[in-house]
Amino acid sequence: MDQFLQQMVNGISLGSIYALIALGYTMVYGIIKLINFAHGDVYMIGAYVGFTITTYANLGFFPALIIAMIACAALGMVIEKVAYKPLRSSSRIAVLITAIGVSLLLEYVMMFFVGAEVRSYPKLLSDQVFLFGDIRINMQQIYIVVTAIVLMLLLQFILHKTKIGKAMRVVSIDKDAAQLMGIKVDKTISFTFAIGSALAGAAGVLVGIYYNSINPLMGVMPGLKAFIAAVFGGIGSIPGAMIGGLSIGVMETFVSGYGNSMYRDAVVFALLILILILKPSGLLGKDTREKV
Amino acid sequence: MKALTKKNLYILGAILLTFVIVQLLIEIGIINQFYEVTLATICINIILAVSLNLITGFTGQFSLGHAGFMSIGAYVCALTTMHLNSTVGFLLGILAGGTLAALVGILIGIPTLRLKGDYLAIATLGMAEIIRVIFLNMEITNGAAGLQGIPRYTSWVWLCFFTVAAILLINNFIKSSHGRACISIREDEIAAESMGINTTKYKVMAFAIGAFFAGVAGALYASYFYFLKPDIFSFLKSIDILVIVVLGGMGSLTGSVIAAVVLAVLTTFLQSFTEVRMILYAALLVVIMVFRPKGIMGTKEWYDLLKFNRKEEKIWKRRSR
Amino acid sequence: MSLLSIHNLTKSFGGLTAVSNVNMDIEKGELVGLIGPNGAGKTTLFNLLTGVYVPDSGSVLLTREGQTKELGGLKPYQVTKEGLARTFQNIRLFKDLTVLDNVRIAVHQNVQYKLLSAFFHLDRFHNEEDKIKTEAERLLDIFQLSNKKQELAKNLPYGEQRHLEIARALATKPSLLLLDEPAAGMNPNETAALTEIIGWIRETFDLTILLIEHDMSLVMKICERVYVLDYGMLIASGKPEEIRANKKVIEAYLGEDVNHA
Numbered sequence: 001m002d003q004f005l006q007q008m009v010n011g012i013s014l015g016s017i018y019a020l021i022a023l024g025y026t027m028v029y030g031i032i033k034l035i036n037f038a039h040g041d042v043y044m045i046g047a048y049v050g051f052t053i054t055t056y057a058n059l060g061f062f063p064a065l066i067i068a069m070i071a072c073a074a075l076g077m078v079i080e081k082v083a084y085k086p087l088r089s090s091s092r093i094a095v096l097i098t099a100i101g102v103s104l105l106l107e108y109v110m111m112f113f114v115g116a117e118v119r120s121y122p123k124l125l126s127d128q129v130f131l132f133g134d135i136r137i138n139m140q141q142i143y144i145v146v147t148a149i150v151l152m153l154l155l156q157f158i159l160h161k162t163k164i165g166k167a168m169r170v171v172s173i174d175k176d177a178a179q180l181m182g183i184k185v186d187k188t189i190s191f192t193f194a195i196g197s198a199l200a201g202a203a204g205v206l207v208g209i210y211y212n213s214i215n216p217l218m219g220v221m222p223g224l225k226a227f228i229a230a231v232f233g234g235i236g237s238i239p240g241a242m243i244g245g246l247s248i249g250v251m252e253t254f255v256s257g258y259g260n261s262m263y264r265d266a267v268v269f270a271l272l273i274l275i276l277i278l279k280p281s282g283l284l285g286k287d288t289r290e291k292v
Numbered sequence: 293m294k295a296l297t298k299k300n301l302y303i304l305g306a307i308l309l310t311f312v313i314v315q316l317l318i319e320i321g322i323i324n325q326f327y328e329v330t331l332a333t334i335c336i337n338i339i340l341a342v343s344l345n346l347i348t349g350f351t352g353q354f355s356l357g358h359a360g361f362m363s364i365g366a367y368v369c370a371l372t373t374m375h376l377n378s379t380v381g382f383l384l385g386i387l388a389g390g391t392l393a394a395l396v397g398i399l400i401g402i403p404t405l406r407l408k409g410d411y412l413a414i415a416t417l418g419m420a421e422i423i424r425v426i427f428l429n430m431e432i433t434n435g436a437a438g439l440q441g442i443p444r445y446t447s448w449v450w451l452c453f454f455t456v457a458a459i460l461l462i463n464n465f466i467k468s469s470h471g472r473a474c475i476s477i478r479e480d481e482i483a484a485e486s487m488g489i490n491t492t493k494y495k496v497m498a499f500a501i502g503a504f505f506a507g508v509a510g511a512l513y514a515s516y517f518y519f520l521k522p523d524i525f526s527f528l529k530s531i532d533i534l535v536i537v538v539l540g541g542m543g544s545l546t547g548s549v550i551a552a553v554v555l556a557v558l559t560t561f562l563q564s565f566t567e568v569r570m571i572l573y574a575a576l577l578v579v580i581m582v583f584r585p586k587g588i589m590g591t592k593e594w595y596d597l598l599k600f601n602r603k604e605e606k607i608w609k610r611r612s613r
Numbered sequence: 614m615s616l617l618s619i620h621n622l623t624k625s626f627g628g629l630t631a632v633s634n635v636n637m638d639i640e641k642g643e644l645v646g647l648i649g650p651n652g653a654g655k656t657t658l659f660n661l662l663t664g665v666y667v668p669d670s671g672s673v674l675l676t677r678e679g680q681t682k683e684l685g686g687l688k689p690y691q692v693t694k695e696g697l698a699r700t701f702q703n704i705r706l707f708k709d710l711t712v713l714d715n716v717r718i719a720v721h722q723n724v725q726y727k728l729l730s731a732f733f734h735l736d737r738f739h740n741e742e743d744k745i746k747t748e749a750e751r752l753l754d755i756f757q758l759s760n761k762k763q764e765l766a767k768n769l770p771y772g773e774q775r776h777l778e779i780a781r782a783l784a785t786k787p788s789l790l791l792l793d794e795p796a797a798g799m800n801p802n803e804t805a806a807l808t809e810i811i812g813w814i815r816e817t818f819d820l821t822i823l824l825i826e827h828d829m830s831l832v833m834k835i836c837e838r839v840y841v842l843d844y845g846m847l848i849a850s851g852k853p854e855e856i857r858a859n860k861k862v863i864e865a866y867l868g869e870d871v872n873h874a
Contacts, residue, residue, distance in 0.1 A: 034410075083578055086582050087581060087582065090585065092409040092410055093348075093352075093354050093542075094581050095581075096354065096410055096413055097581050100531065100534075101575070101581065102574070102578060104531065104570055104571075104573065105575060105578065109571055111567045111570075112568065220527075224417075227414065231411075262425070262429050265425060266422045266426070269419075269422050270418075270422060273403070273419065276404070276415050277406075277407075280407070280411060461732050464731060464732050464733065464734050465728075467734075468730075468738060468742075469717070469721045469724045469731070469742070469745060470721075470728065470731050471731070472718050472721065475707075475710065475714075476707055480707055480708075483701065483705035483706070483707065484707075484718070485689040486663060486665070486690075486693060486701075486705075487690075487693060487698075487721075487782075487784075487785055488690050488694055488719065488721060488722030489718070489722070490688075491690070591709070
């Protein structure tokens with residue numbers, strides 16, 4: 001039982017990270033029907049920004065988090081403007097290919113400039129560990145989960161209580177109608193990218209602190225898994241992304257803990273394929289039909 | 293025989309000429325070890341590109357898992373030649389590799405081909421990853437350490453033969469009614485289905501044929517570079533092939549050939565600068581998509597550029613009436 | 614036994630019932646019209662008949678040469694094989710392919726060569742390809758599109774695109790042809806020409822035709838019988854003149870009576 005609870009704890013921390021990243025995927029997909037392949041790499045950049053701030057500017061966790069989030073928000077908006085906006089009327093394959101290109105560009109430009117070696121974050125948080133019987137929860141995990149919850153609550157607030165949030169929801173239902181109602185669609189899309197990227201950036205910093213190592217390709221697997229989480233929860237659905245992220249995190253931890261960690265990745269992919277075949281709209285998503 | 297047209301004779305002549313010239317250059321030594329590697333890479337990449345083009349460019353099914361099919365062919369051929377060390381074993385390995393890859397293609401195709409666009413892409417990516425993880429964990433493939441000392445049978449003769457075969461067979465398929473059925477799926481799936489095309493059957497067919505030739509390419513690869521490990525066939529390899537197809541033009545075999553040559557040469561020059569190469573590839577993808585999504589050739593072939601076609605139809609085609 | 618027999622056909626999407634308990638019978642050789650206000654479910658009915666949608670309940674029976682077959686639940690390509698062909702309300706041509714290819718593709722299901730022939734371009738391939746080309750060109754001729762056979766479909770003027778759609782559907786050798794608003798966007802001259810063509814192809818190809826139209830002149834002129842759909846339900850059927858005077862039909866088109874709030 002204790003093993004089980006421990007795995008749950010670990011799974012929830014990991015899942016919170018996936019949820020933060022998944023939110024960005026789901027919001028962008030919801031609004032322009034694009035799988036932003038480069039999203040995982042924005043997360044990586046966030047980790048590096050956090051690293052630079054804490055290592056070279058000697059600032060603490062919160063400043064690093066905020067600055068990383070701002071930097072990633074900016075990056076997200078730039079990517080959208082340069083690579084995705086020109087292709088708004090192109091085929092889905094075309095945009096997907098471009099997204100892949102942007103992703104690789106981010107990865108290898110980073111590699112070129114900072115090298116492929118792993119870097120470590122300096123110690124930012126206390127080493128405190130909380131013991132509940134045999135279950136260990138360390139301070140970093142608490143920070144991760146709490147930060148994630150706070151950010152997600154912030155997101156919900158923005159979405160439901162602000163004008164721009166309302167615009168985001170409207171544009172994701174019907175872009176053209178929104179435009180006719182006077183909503184500035186381009187700005188709304190930019191803002192969506194900004195928020196999604198900021199969340200990914202936050203996740204990057206949190207991961208840097210928790211796993212203590214970052215490298216230019218760190219965004220690939222988590223990015224893919226977060227995407228799977230978004231699909232699982234229902235792509236386009238915000239609560240879906242949160243649930244999906246947590247589920248995938250827990251699932252992965254359990255497979256690792258109880259089963260063969262080598263097959264861990266394969267299991268997550270197999271799950272994706274299963275979902276796509278059985279219920280592509282995920283847990284909370286909607287079925288869309290093409291009108292004939 | 294109806295196949296004996298002027299155009300076909302020209303093509304045959306060009307192929308024989310190329311073969312003889314290159315063979316000579318190899319014998320003399322002008323094409324040395326180093327250039328031979330480039331040559332092998334070009335041929336293998338051409339086969340990979342035209343086979344992926346069939347799936348993605350002609351049938352419109354976005355596949356990001358082509359390296360997975362390649363790896364099946366590679367491992368099967370490697371293991372076959374390691375146990376049956378002869379030219380016969382090699383050819384058997386190629387056939388078996390391609391066939392097994394095709395079977396996996398069908399297996400993967402049937403459930404996933406009801407997905408569209410982005411979802412299909414991710415599903416194929418996932419499938420390729422699963423294949424890679426399986427190879428990573430199998431006894432027979434020696435896991436992460438990979439296979440070494442694979443007997444080398446791939447020579448210019450075989451490279452030329454299989455490359456030409458791949459291009460010709462795929463081209464013939466595309467120019468047939470079955471090929472047109474595949475193209476109609478790319479154009480408008482619902483309309484195609486309403487005109488009597490069994491879209492599932494043709495999507496799976498395209499996948500199977502594409503996978504077969506990817507397997508053949510993999511087999512040639514294994515028997516040339518005599519060392520295999522699962523990491524070679526990662527998502528990045530699938531991207532490599534995708535870049536060739538996109539650059540050449542999705543829907544043009546001529547484009548794939550040209551792009552394969554161009555990029556193989558580029559790769560050779562940038563051999564020691566992997567990051568720069570990847571940055572270039574990535575930038576290329578973005579730039580092409582934003583500024584010239586049709587790629588070099590769009591959907592045209594070399595003979596569309598010459599005015600050959602129209603005259604030829606009237607005068608040179610020997611047809612019995 | 615009618616050529617096409619539709620019994621209690623029903624289809625809902627979420628909470629919306631698009632087609633509700635529709636019953637229709639179409640005899641061989643007839644030219645029947647299907648009319649109704651926008652959103653009445655006419656195209657949905659076509660989609661149900663051709664397998665694009667699966668019915669929730671009810672049946673669609675096709676009887677040919679004494680054999681009756683249930684079409685409900687079949688996939689579109691299977692329905693086409695059984696002898697139903699259709700055109701689309703919004704024109705779904707293969708835009709980036711040539712006019713010739715658009716028709717050739719529709720000939721595919723009747724083609725007889727296997728993959729081996731295809732891969733190696735054996736003699737069988739060349740023979741069959743010639744047959745396909747001849748067949749396609751013959752159809753293009755009827756619609757006066759021969760001189761445009763190498764044009765890309767998207768470059769054709771609107772009226773010719775509609776003609777091409779019909780030519781393509783005919784290439785599948787149907788017994789029953791479903792035309793979805795074939796005259797949409799056409800001026801009176803074009804509509805008159807289309808009316809002639811429809812009559813001509815019915816004779817020449819021994820077709821039964823069911824057509825959806827908003828253009829009443831065309832409906833009145835060539836349809837022998839007319840069915841009227843409103844909110845997914847059949848509200849009237851009969852000869853064109855009867856339908857024209859039918860109160861319910863008039864109400865449906867003009868909107869609801871003031872008393873019904």
